[in-house]
Amino acid sequence: MPAARLLNQDEQLAESVLIRTSDGELAGELSYTLRPARVGCALMNPHPFMGGQMNNNIIRALAKRLPECDAVTLRFDYSGVGQSTGKPVNVPAAMLAFWETGSAPQDPALIADSRAATRWLHDAIRKPMVIIGYSFGAFAAMQAIHENVVGLVLIAPTLRQHDYTALSKCTLPKLVIYSDNDFATPRDQTQQWITTLQEAESLCIVGGEHFFKGKENEVADACNGFVRSVTIAEGV
């Protein structure tokens, strides 16, 4: 038998998990190091109709980088995406609504998935939580906040497609990451909206478009800084 290898405390581990929901199972992956966890970070993908899977470039970069600040990250696929089960979606019919409005009939189910995943992570690690949502995932993240959530990161929130006004009453620390040339998150509209938020910092990534190709580390650096500051403020 091969000798067991001792793991370095800083070495990153990935663990596949299944999250039960009322409609099926969500396939997910935890990332962490052997150092004691200080915070949980639930990562919410873009819309499945816009390439939203847990192997998305930004979601993957965050899962890889956030354990640097002693976070346990959870990324997962929404119902019916990848290995996640759930009610089948009639893609062409749903696309008709999505084409016109940016919302699809199964969106409430995706938001329910986000809530289930966030709860599941907290139950698993019993630590304060930061929710990080990207694109449609920002809209889902906003609706997955619960009493153990201590911070919220919204990356390229879909301001043109969804209503984020409810967030103006939220007093949690927030970080908004946007770019100067994004079709879903127009810069001027975003900057105006940020002024309506409480406890919000923001970062504009020049040339990031909606997809932040080649800018993944810049996004991850900002998220790491935010998660560190939130955990320090919480005395974790």
Add this chain to the structure above:
Amino acid sequence: MPIQTHHPIVLLTGATGFVGHYLLAKLLEQECRCAVLLRAPLRESQERLRLLLADLNVDLDRQIASGQVIPIEGDLCSELPDVGELQCETIIHAAASTQFDRDGRGEPARTNIDGTARLLRWISQWPVKHFHHVSTAYASGRYDGSIPEKLHEGPREFRNEYERSKWQAERLCQQWAKEAGTSLTIHRPSIIIGAYETGRASKFDGLYLSARATEVFSRMYDADDPARHALSLRLRGRADDCQNLVPVDYVASMIAAAVVRPQMCGRVYHLVHPNPPTNQNISDALNTYFDVHGSHWVSPESFDEMTLSEHERIFNDFSKPISHYFTDTPKFQRDHTAELENAAGLSCGIIDAAAIARLMRHAQSCHWGKKRRSSSVAKVKCSDYFEKFLPLNVVRSQVAKLTGLSVIVRFIIEDEANGQWVCRFERGLLAEVHRGANTLSEDFGYRLTRDVFWQAVNGKVHPQHAFLMGQVHVFGDIERALKMAMILHAFNQEFPFDQGGRQCLLHAS
């Protein structure tokens, strides 16, 4: 000065790189014994090097058998082996990442900074007399005035992560050489292009990106289409500014010349062209070669970026990574370089239209360095898909019926002659298909290669993923283009253009 013979072993990193393999050939020509650091698995790296050197008429197997080349398996980004008895007095560090922006793997810092630091630690106990570091003329970052051939102090402002990483690597080498008491020679080439006489290159970035865009324009129009001579293309930059291009064989010859002349080591060399071509010279040469016209340079101050034509969007997409080099064109001092040229009897050939044509001929002959797929599907023309398969099947498609879209979509297949189609969908039916540039104004469009196109229409690649991987470029309304990509994928799964699709076409004809 006499040239040394019977040189001790030279260790070369980056031997399979663009400059590296030319440099190895030049060093062997000078009878240097070279240890070359090659990534694991050694057999594969050695095979790659063998093929590269064969192009330069160097037989690697024979060189290894005679002991002139000593392959060493090791990776600057992970592990370096114990080579206790290897007595290298000269190190040439040519390994580098030329990635301009930081990527998910941490390049270019991973190779250029961490890799250099690892190399320096590795050789710290060796009796090294001369360390040669291959850097870049742009390691100075932004610079007012003529850039001197000396080490640059910080802090500096850089145009990209590549420049920053090369500057930091120079500083690491400087610090190490000072502590080790070793002579440090820094070679700073400008924008490297293919070999002067043959045009041969193994890497196609820099100049080749704007050349590629020009080739795409030439493919967009038939040879007799007057539109190819009336491009709507403003180029952002000053026509009279110079682009410093240097042939790879000149760069390699100059580095080898310094290596075998210890008396000329311990300095910085700007391996740059003394009379570089202007932006206008280059665009004229490319336009002539590809037989397209209509582009003109507009100074950055008066360039309106809000209203880009389709040609301008395509050009920008291709040349984005190098766009600042059109507008920020530094001048370099080259006194040391001129001295070395005199000592070695070398000079840099004129980069004129003929030289650029040689580069283009080679680039096209090897498909810009891209491997060609030889699938049977690739033999089918894209026109069969747009002009026969789509009209036949969209009308039968449940996906098209359910979504019922009215939209105009343009497809540009880069490597297909006259490879442009516009499809107008009306309430889920394909109302018309036109080939070539035409007056139909698209809502959005996709630009991709033939290989990616066939993979997508066979349902093997999801068009959205291809976009996220950078294999498909989208223009116009990006949001709708991505939504449409989802619908196209559903259609491609409903009617894949594989065996069934082709049989379907046969029946139809």
